[in-house]
Amino acid sequence: MEALNVHELLEIMLRAAKQSLEQQWPRAQEYTEANLKAITHSIMEIAALHAEQKIDAAQAKLDLDIAKDTAEMTLVTNAGLSELMAAQAINVALAAVRTIVNSHIGFALL
Amino acid sequence: MKPRASKKNYYFSILAIALVLLTACTSVNTATYDSQTDQTVTTLQLKTDGLMSSVKANLNTPAAAYKNYAQQYQAILLQLHVLITRNEALPYNKTTVDQLNLLSSSIEKFQKRHELGFSDARELIALQQLVDAQFRSILTVQLAKPHAS
Numbered sequence: 487m488e489a490l491n492v493h494e495l496l497e498i499m500l501r502a503a504k505q506s507l508e509q510q511w512p513r514a515q516e517y518t519e520a521n522l523k524a525i526t527h528s529i530m531e532i533a534a535l536h537a538e539q540k541i542d543a544a545q546a547k548l549d550l551d552i553a554k555d556t557a558e559m560t561l562v563t564n565a566g567l568s569e570l571m572a573a574q575a576i577n578v579a580l581a582a583v584r585t586i587v588n589s590h591i592g593f594a595l596l
Numbered sequence: 597m598k599p600r601a602s603k604k605n606y607y608f609s610i611l612a613i614a615l616v617l618l619t620a621c622t623s624v625n626t627a628t629y630d631s632q633t634d635q636t637v638t639t640l641q642l643k644t645d646g647l648m649s650s651v652k653a654n655l656n657t658p659a660a661a662y663k664n665y666a667q668q669y670q671a672i673l674l675q676l677h678v679l680i681t682r683n684e685a686l687p688y689n690k691t692t693v694d695q696l697n698l699l700s701s702s703i704e705k706f707q708k709r710h711e712l713g714f715s716d717a718r719e720l721i722a723l724q725q726l727v728d729a730q731f732r733s734i735l736t737v738q739l740a741k742p743h744a745s
Contacts, residue, residue, distance in 0.1 A: 517733075517736060520729070520732075521729045521732075521733065524725045524726060524728070524729040525726065525729070527722065527725065528722040528723070528725055528726050531718050531719065531721070531722040532719070532722060534718075535716055535718060535719055540715060540716050540719075541715075541716070541719060544712065545709060545712050548705050548706075548708055548709040548712075549709065549719065549722070549723060551705050552702045552705050552706060552709075552723055552726050552727070553726055555698045555699075555701055555702040555705070555726075555730070556702070556726045556727075556729050556730055558698055559695055559698045559699070559729070559730050559733045560729075560733065562691060562694045562695055562698065562733075563691070563695065563733040563736060563737055565691065566690075566691030566692075566694075566695075566737045567736070567737060567740055569626070569691070570626060570627070570737070570740050570741060570742075571740075573624045573625075573626040574626075574742065576624045577623045577624055577626075577742075580623065580624075
C-alpha cells in the first residue's frame with residue numbers, strides 16, 4: 487500500500503477549504519490552516535499506528551471520528567465568524583449614517 | 597402644578613420611546629461575549645489537557661488505567677453539559693452551542709478510546725492536538741463576539 491503524503495493531504499484539504507470559503511478565505515486562512523495542519527498530522531499518525539498494528543480498527547475509528555469532529559468544528563467556526571463579521575459590518579454602517587438620518591427626520595429613528 | 601407635571605411626563609415618555617428605538621433599531625442582533633463561557637472553556641481546557649498529559653506520563657503503567665480517570669471524565673463532561681445549557685439560553689448563540697456539542701462528543705469518544713487502552717504516546721499527542729484545536733475554535737468565536745453595551 488502506498489504511504490500517505492502529509493503535504494499532499496494538507497494541500498488537497500487547503501484547496502477544498504479555499505474554494506469553499508471563496509472571498510472569506512483571506513480572513514479565515516490563518517485559523518483554517520492551523521486547524522487543517524493539526525487534523526492532517528493526526529490522521530497521518532493514526533494511519534501509521536494502524537499500519538504498525540499498534541492500534542486496531544475499532545481504536546482507529548474512534549480516533550478518526552475525533553478528527554472528523556475537529557474538521558466539522560472548523561466549518562462551524564468559519565460560518566460563525568462570517569456571521570459575526572457581517573453583523574458587525576452592518577452595525578458599523580448603520581452607526582455611520584445615524585446622525586445624518588436622525589437629524590434629517592428630526593427624531594432618533596436609528 | 598398639574599399641567600407642569602403632565603408636560604414633564606410627556607417629555608419622559610418621548611425620551612423613553614427614543615431610547616427604546618435607539619437600542620432596538622440601531623443594530624443587527626448578534627451573540628455577545630460571555631465572560632463566564634470564556635473562563636469555563638479555559639478551565640475545561642486545563643482539566644482536559646491535564647488529564648491527557650497525565651495519561652501520557654503514566655503510559656504503560658497501571659496508573660494509566662481508565663478506572664483511575666473515570667471520575668475526572670465525569671466531572672469534565674458534567675461541567676461541559678452545564679455550559680451547554682447556559683449557552684442554549686443565550687440569544688443568537690447557535691455557533692457556540694454547536695461547537696460545545698462537538699467538543700462534548702469528542703471528549704466522550706476520547707473517554708471510550710481510553711477504556712480500550714492506550715499504548716503509544718504518539719496517539720495521545722495526535723488526539724491532544726485535535727482536542728486543543730477544538731478548544732481554540734470555541735475561544736476564537738467567543739473572543740470575536742461584541743461586548744454587550
